Amino acid sequence: MKVNHTLPLEYRTEENSNKILGFWIFLGAEIALFATLFAVYLTLWQRAGNGPTAAEIFEMKPVLAETFLLLTSSFTIGLAVHSMRLGLKKPTLVFYLITLLLGAGFLGIEIFEFYTYVHEGATLQTSAFLSSLFILLGTHGAHVTLGLLWGIAIMIQIKREGFNEYTANKSFIFSLYWHFLDVVWIFIFSFVYLKGLM
Amino acid sequence: MKWDEFFVTGEPMIYGAMASIVLVSVAIVVGLTYFKKWGYLWREWLTTVDHKRIGIMYIIAALLMLFRGGMDGLLMRGQLARPENGLLDAQHYNEIFTTHGVIMILFMAMPFIIGLMNVVVPLQIGARDVAFPRLNAVSFWLFFFGAMLFNISFVIGGSPDAGWTAYFPLASNEFSPTVGINYYAIALQIAGIGTLMTGINFIVTIIKMRAPGMSLMKMPMFTWSVLITCVIITFAFPVLTIALALMTVDRLFGGQFFTMANGGMDMLWANLFWVWGHPEVYIVILPAFGIYSEIISTFSKKNLYGYTSMVVSMVAISALSFLVWAHHFYTMGHGAMVNGIFSITTMAIAVPTGVKIFNWLFTLRKGKIQFTTPMMYSLAFIPIFTVGGVTGVMLAMASADYQYHNTMFLVAHFHYVLIPGTVFAVIAGMYYWFPKLFGFRLNERQGKLTFWVIAISFNVTFLPLFFLGLKGMTRRMYTYSAETGFGPLNLIASIGAVGLAIGFGLLVYNIYWSFRYAPRDTTGDPWDARTLEWATHSPIPDYNFAITPKVQSLDCFWNMKKGKEKLFEDELEEIHMPSNSGQPFILGVIFFFLGFALVFSWWVPAIIGGLGVLVMLGIRTFERDHGYHIPVSEIKKTEQRLRGETV
Numbered sequence: 001m002k003v004n005h006t007l008p009l010e011y012r013t014e015e016n017s018n019k020i021l022g023f024w025i026f027l028g029a030e031i032a033l034f035a036t037l038f039a040v041y042l043t044l045w046q047r048a049g050n051g052p053t054a055a056e057i058f059e060m061k062p063v064l065a066e067t068f069l070l071l072t073s074s075f076t077i078g079l080a081v082h083s084m085r086l087g088l089k090k091p092t093l094v095f096y097l098i099t100l101l102l103g104a105g106f107l108g109i110e111i112f113e114f115y116t117y118v119h120e121g122a123t124l125q126t127s128a129f130l131s132s133l134f135i136l137l138g139t140h141g142a143h144v145t146l147g148l149l150w151g152i153a154i155m156i157q158i159k160r161e162g163f164n165e166y167t168a169n170k171s172f173i174f175s176l177y178w179h180f181l182d183v184v185w186i187f188i189f190s191f192v193y194l195k196g197l198m
Numbered sequence: 199m200k201w202d203e204f205f206v207t208g209e210p211m212i213y214g215a216m217a218s219i220v221l222v223s224v225a226i227v228v229g230l231t232y233f234k235k236w237g238y239l240w241r242e243w244l245t246t247v248d249h250k251r252i253g254i255m256y257i258i259a260a261l262l263m264l265f266r267g268g269m270d271g272l273l274m275r276g277q278l279a280r281p282e283n284g285l286l287d288a289q290h291y292n293e294i295f296t297t298h299g300v301i302m303i304l305f306m307a308m309p310f311i312i313g314l315m316n317v318v319v320p321l322q323i324g325a326r327d328v329a330f331p332r333l334n335a336v337s338f339w340l341f342f343f344g345a346m347l348f349n350i351s352f353v354i355g356g357s358p359d360a361g362w363t364a365y366f367p368l369a370s371n372e373f374s375p376t377v378g379i380n381y382y383a384i385a386l387q388i389a390g391i392g393t394l395m396t397g398i399n400f401i402v403t404i405i406k407m408r409a410p411g412m413s414l415m416k417m418p419m420f421t422w423s424v425l426i427t428c429v430i431i432t433f434a435f436p437v438l439t440i441a442l443a444l445m446t447v448d449r450l451f452g453g454q455f456f457t458m459a460n461g462g463m464d465m466l467w468a469n470l471f472w473v474w475g476h477p478e479v480y481i482v483i484l485p486a487f488g489i490y491s492e493i494i495s496t497f498s499k500k501n502l503y504g505y506t507s508m509v510v511s512m513v514a515i516s517a518l519s520f521l522v523w524a525h526h527f528y529t530m531g532h533g534a535m536v537n538g539i540f541s542i543t544t545m546a547i548a549v550p551t552g553v554k555i556f557n558w559l560f561t562l563r564k565g566k567i568q569f570t571t572p573m574m575y576s577l578a579f580i581p582i583f584t585v586g587g588v589t590g591v592m593l594a595m596a597s598a599d600y601q602y603h604n605t606m607f608l609v610a611h612f613h614y615v616l617i618p619g620t621v622f623a624v625i626a627g628m629y630y631w632f633p634k635l636f637g638f639r640l641n642e643r644q645g646k647l648t649f650w651v652i653a654i655s656f657n658v659t660f661l662p663l664f665f666l667g668l669k670g671m672t673r674r675m676y677t678y679s680a681e682t683g684f685g686p687l688n689l690i691a692s693i694g695a696v697g698l699a700i701g702f703g704l705l706v707y708n709i710y711w712s713f714r715y716a717p718r719d720t721t722g723d724p725w726d727a728r729t730l731e732w733a734t735h736s737p738i739p740d741y742n743f744a745i746t747p748k749v750q751s752l753d754c755f756w757n758m759k760k761g762k763e764k765l766f767e768d769e770l771e772e773i774h775m776p777s778n779s780g781q782p783f784i785l786g787v788i789f790f791f792l793g794f795a796l797v798f799s800w801w802v803p804a805i806i807g808g809l810g811v812l813v814m815l816g817i818r819t820f821e822r823d824h825g826y827h828i829p830v831s832e833i834k835k836t837e838q839r840l841r842g843e844t845v
Contacts, residue, residue: 047462128463131455
């Protein structure tokens with residue numbers, strides 16, 4: 001197997017650099033996926049039928065809290081990868097843990113938000129607007145949930161094995177995924193919540 | 199739910215199908231046990247990550263689906279053979295044209311092409327395997343179990359019946375209350391995820407794993423076509439994923455996306471479907487263009503004319519493919535402006551396609567043409583496909599389309615594009631690459647006879663449909679009265695369909711006969727071909743190339759044979775190979791279980807299935823698969839054996 005020692009650990013083997021390129025292409029597919037969801041949402045968002053409209057149900061405070069949590073977690077996962085490049089195991093794990101806790105906090109607020117909507121009578125079945133809202137937010141939320149499970153699995157592996165070509169590669173790819181979810185959230189924040197409240 | 203609601207009842211034909219499914223399953227189990235082949239099946243096939251074996255499994259599955267879809271086609275032609283025919287009732291007819299379309303496009307054309315991609319692309323670029331062999335196996339098993347899930351709808355619960363396009367509101371719970379459309383949404387979803395993974399896998403393979411010296415513009419044309427196709431897959435399939443997910447939400451959870459009330463928009467489905475659906479057409483046609491390019495160049499004994507313009511035109515087609523989707527529903531009232539724009543983009547596709555046709559013709563010009571079976575299909579393709587293309591331009595004109603829309607004219611058009619375009623191509627590709635995989639050629643005499651039967655029957659079947667369409671016969675009508683005057687042309691078409699069935703029967707006989715009696719090919723290059731896949735032995739050793747080739751030019755193998763360049767200069771080194779794994783197969787089984795539970799809204803089994811998928815992902819992330827190494831001594835032995843030397 002060819003190993004190029006001039007590259008960072010996560011890129012070093014041919015297989016690893018293939019995986020990173022493959023994941024970038026997968027993120028390209030994810031962009032197409034979320035772009036479709038945004039297109040659906042923007043087509044349907046004013047078609048509220050007999051249900052509530054966007055301005056009636058959106059609340060800024062929890063959304064701002066979600067935004068701060070997720071944006072901060074994107075920063076901390078960056079710090080985790082930075083520590084990994086320096087070969088510091090403990091700081092990497094700490095930053096990973098902070099990232100996942102922030103992600104869990106985000107998810108908690110989102111679940112509470114969904115719970116509130118449903119209690120106010122705004123459900124998936126109410127109108128096309130709400131269907132598209134729940135599915136767009138839900139798809140993003142499901143990605144975050146999967147990210148939490150994946151992140152925990154990677155933390156266990158780093159703790160057991162330290163940094164090697166497997167764990168370094170996985171952590172780096174996880175950071176790409178996590179940054180991507182952050183970017184999607186910025187679009188949700190702008191084109192769903194801000195637009196809805198304007 | 200009662201048992202008589204679970205199984206489809208009341209149709210003698212379906213009871214026959216049930217009986218035959220049970221009999222075939224029992225026969226397979228008994229046969230495997232009797233010949234003690236379970237271990238072989240598991241070790242060599244179900245757990246394989248070898249791109250060649252995965253390719254073969256794709257092709258076998260695609261051939262099976264060709265016969266399933268072909269039976270549907272025959273039944274449809276049987277029903278339409280004469281006015282007021284009673285072979286099928288309206289419901290059964292609806293189910294059959296729906297499954298015919300879905301199976302032929304998604305479970306026959308695509309897997310056949312992906313199978314050839316799997317077999318050929320790593321060899322053409324001088325690689326040991328694809329970038330992610332394990333993921334490749336996952337792709338195959340997801341496709342396979344998606345296809346199986348779709349096929350059992352026939353006997354359990356009822357097949358989808360809203361056309362392969364499944365337009366809303368027809369596909370909503372209100373108008374399609376059975377689980378048929380659930381099967382459609384979930385089976386396609388499972389298979390579609392597999393296809394997306396294939397797309398990503400092959401992009402990385404082609405970008406990163408080419409032999410040293412093979413720059414992008416020295417790649418064989420088939421590899422180029424696959425690269426472009428995979429880019430289309432990567433950006434088109436997520437749209438299908440979302441469309442099907444929304445359909446599932448509407449049908450299983452009461453969503454309001456495509457409903458008629460509460461703000462839903464049924465036309466949103468048509469748009470989403472065709473934003474994926476039109477690029478899908480190019481996903482099955484571009485690799486076919488690649489196959490024809492290889493075959494025409496090989497059997498004209500010339501390099502491909504206009505290589506660069508071939509690449510540029512494929513890139514142009516791939517870009518335009520995303521900009522034409524609304525031409526599938528000009529008549530649904532989106533105004534002159536929108537129709538005008540989509541007319542222009544659609545007609546623009548004829549330009550790069552025309553460039554390709556002329557390139558093939560110029561490749562033939564002054565070539566030493568050899569009329570082999572694959573070449574016959576390629577030569578037939580050019581004029582027949584052109585008829586398909588020209589009628590496509592007729593359909594592209596929005597104002598004229600009001601006359602043709604949803605008539606048999608359209609049916610004739612897309613069969614004239616897809617059969618010579620894709621079906622002829624995959625058959626030609628199968629004949630062409632068969633000796634590489636199995637070490638012997640399919641019998642040429644039988645092959646040519648098969649070709650003539652298929653090519654002539656094809657035209658007899660589909661040419662009359664153009665005229666029926668112009669006379670006003672719409673598609674998807676299950677019967678017609680004698681006064682319409684549609685009878686005679688329909689009868690001719692039905693006779694043609696029988697001819698096609700005979701042709702495909704001959705094809706199977708051709709394969710069977712050649713397996714038993716065809717002489718072995720020991721050269722590895724029976725066609726005197728040009729590209730790298732012919733530089734290794736046939737059948738191909740596990741590691742593909744003992745020494746990684748060093749490429750200097752396009753058609754490097756041809757140049758090597760002419761003594762102009764050397765491919766294999768390096769010393770033998772030990773080769774790293776990925777290990778086999780049963781996980782992809784198990785994951786496929788779990789997805790099948792999950793999908794089946796979702797179809798019937800059985801929530802507890804569905805949740806168990808979903809957890810099963812997560813567990814499999816967990817097992818994968820904690821696994822450390824280091825693969826294994828083939829030592830130099832073993833490579834030497836294998837090479838000697840394949841060269842026919844005594845060890």
